[in-house]
Amino acid sequence: MSSAFLKNETADAPVVIPARAPLPPGTPNYVTPRGLALLRAELTELEAEHAQLQAADASDENDRTRQLALLNGRIANLNQRISSAKVVVSQNLDEVRFGATVVLQTRTGPLAGTERRFTIVGVDEANATQGLIAFTAPVARAMQGKRIGDTVSFRAAQREEVLEIKDISYQTD
Structure with a gap:
């Protein structure tokens, strides 16, 4: 029987350190002040x-x-993420950038008219159930540089979605 099916691990079995959320190669580790x-x-x-x-x-x-x-492995991974973190505070508040909270209205499909709210954050802070999406997510990349009234198209769940940007805001601390 494979050791993968045994509950007890041996003392000499390697320790598997869970990976943090991945960053695409060459992509800076952008974080919000809250994320840091x-x-x-x-x-x-x-x-x-x-x-x-x-x-x-x-x-x-x-x-x-x-x-x-x-x-020790988790602490080392986390220390690496913290040391590579680049805190971003957006300057252009009338267009979608890192840290923006964006209200989108679905323009097409069965969900037409539905509004959703997303905040663009770093990969470690992302949590889709809370409306926090990583800046590397397709919808976040599609929204970059857009303004209120602009539409965004992207492929999601086997269909093309068209969304209109209804509001852009930034948290000010």
Whole structure:
């Protein structure tokens, strides 16, 4: 039987560090100020978890070693993301740029007339269920440089969608 089907991992099995959201090759790691704060908060949490695990008495030293290796890898990946982060604050507030919150109205198809709201953020901050889309997403790329009243076409879910930009806003801190 393959070891992939066994619940217990051996002490010498490699530790698999989960990858962070990918950036296309050569693409800068743009982040919003909020996105950078979230990355730093995540790092603080991981470091606290690491310190707690190091200080704990372990009943299974192999498991503790694996958990520490996993945390070390996640911390290293996160430190790399933070060090490569380029905070973007948009200057041209009347067109869609990084950090914009955009209200779009569907112009075609079965959802015609439906409005959606998206905020263009960095890849680590993206969460489609919260309306946060990565600047690398097709719809975000299609909206770049557009203004209120402009239409955007892009391919989504087996059909071409046409969306009209109804509003553009930027969070000011």
